[in-house]
Amino acid sequence: MTGRPDAAAQEAGRILELRKRMRQAEEHIFARIPEHDVGPTLERIAAVTRLAGDPQRTYPVVHVTGTNGKTSTSRMVDAILTEAGLTTGRFTSPHLHDLRERITVAGRPVGPEQFLAAYADVAPLADLVDERSLRAGGRRLSFFEMLVAVAYAAFADAPVDVAVVEVGLGGTWDATNVADGQVAVVTPVDLDHTHLLGDDVEAIAREKSGIIKAGSLVVAAEQPEEVVAVLAERSEDVGARLTLEGRDFGVLRREVALGGQLVSVRGLAGEYGDLLLPLHGAHQAHNLATAVAAAEAFLGGGAQPLDADVLAAACAGMTSPGRLEVVRRSPTVLVDAAHNPHGARSLVAALGEAFAFSRLVGLVGIVADKDAAAILETLEPALDHVVVTRSSSPRALPAERLGALASEIFGESRVTVVPHLPDALEQAVTLAEEEGLGGAVLATGSVVTVGEVQRLLGRADA
Secondary structure (H helix, E strand, O other): OOOOOOHHHHHHHHHHHHHHHHHHHHHHHHOOEOOOOOOOOOHHHHHHHHHOOOHHHOOOEEEEEOOOOHHHHHHHHHHHHHHOOOOEEEEOOOOOOOHHHHEEEOOEEOOHHHHHHHHHHHHHHHHHHHHHHHHOOOOOOEHHHHHHHHHHHHHHHOOOOEEEEEOOOOOOOOHHHHOOOOEEEEOOOOOOOHHHHOOOHHHHHHHHHHHOOOOOEEEEOOOOHHHHHHHHHHHHHHOOEEEEEOOOEEEEEEEEEOOEEEEEEEOOOOEEEEEEEOOOOHHHHHHHHHHHHHHHHHHHOOOOOOOHHHHHHHHHOOOOOOOOEEEEOOOEEEEEOOOOHHHHHHHHHHHHHHOOOOEEEEEEOOEOOOOHHHHHHHHHHHOOEEEEEEOOOOOEOOHHHHHHHHHHHHOHHHEEEEEEHHHHHHHHHHHHHOOHHHEEEEEEOOHHHHHHHHHHOOOOOO
C-alpha cells in the first residue's frame, strides 16, 4: 500500500534540499576573489546593482564606517530602530560562523529561502558583468561584492524600512558605497589596513569619508584633530552636516554594573539617563552614544528625542557576539575579536574595569597583515602567560613566527607555542586552571580565532 509522504517527511525533505542549495551557493560565492583582495573601483558592483534595478535606492540607508566599533555600533543602531517599530536590514562583516549572519532582516539572519531568492536574482547578472569585465581585461566580482549585491537585493525583497550598512574596508571604494546613506556614521579612525588605506590616520580618514554624501547628516565618534579636519572638509564639499562626539553628543556618565554597565548619554536632541547596557568597556558606552545620535539623525533629523522607554528596551537587549564575550565558565573563557592595536587597547581597558582574575592566559592568533607586535605589546601588561597559535585562515600568521615575536615581548618563560588551535585552547585552559578558580583564558587576535574558539566550546550559535 502506498500513500503520500506525511507532512513531517515532506518538511524534512524540503530542509535537506534547502541546505544542499545553500551549500552550492556558498561554494560559488567563496570561490570568488577573496574578501581581502580589493581593487579601487565600484564599476563591477555598480554594474550589477544597475542591472538589478538599483535595489539599494528603494530604502533609506544608515552607512557606518570607521576602524573599530563598526559592527557593535551597527548592531546598536539596528536595535534602536527595530525597537522604534521599523523593519530593519543590517549588513555587517565578517561573520563568525555562518555567512547569513552578515545579512539580517528584523534583527535575524535572513533565512535560506530569502538568501537563495536574492542570490538567484543577482547571480546571472554577476555572471554577465564578469564576462564583460574579463573581456575588457578586468576581473570577476569578488566574494564581498557578491555578498553586497545579495544583501541589497534581500533588503528590497523583504522589504525593509531602513538598512544599516557597515562598510567592509575603507569607504570610497568599498562595494557598499553604491548606496547613498542619509546618515553617515564614522566610528573611531585609527591605523589598520595601512597597505590599502594609507600610512597615517589622515589618509585613512580621507578614504573613509567617501561614504559622506550630499545632504547627509554625519555622526562622528571622538576622533583625532586631523580626522575631524578631513571629515569637516568632505562634509563642506558635499553639503553634509557634521556632528561630533564631545561637541554635539556624548557619554555623560557610566558605571560598572552586574553584567555590563549603566550609561547616561547626551544625544543630538535629548539626554537619556541610566541605560542598562549589557556590554563591557568604555568603548561600548561611546559606541552607544554614537548609535543614539545616529538613530536620532535618522528618525528626526537630529531634532527629535527618542522615546526613553524605547531606547531603554533596545539597550537592555543589545548584544555584540565575539566582543569581550564570556563563552565558558570554570574556568572562564572570554573571546574578543580585537585585531589591531586600537582594538587591543580598548580590550585591555575593559578587562581591567570589568573583570578580576588571579591569572589570565591569552590565546592569541593573528592574521599576517596585521601589526602583530603592536597588538602583543598592548596585551602584555594584561596577560600572565600567552599561548600563541594559528587559526584555519590561510592568512593567519604561522604560530612559530608569532611565538618568536611574543617571546621578545613577554619573555620566553611566559610564552607557549601550540600550532593547532584546538590543542592550544586545551593548553590555555590547563594553564589557567593552575591558579584554581580564579584563572581565566582570553582568546583574541582575529575574528577567525574567536569564531573557532566559540565553535570548539559549543557556541557556534552565538
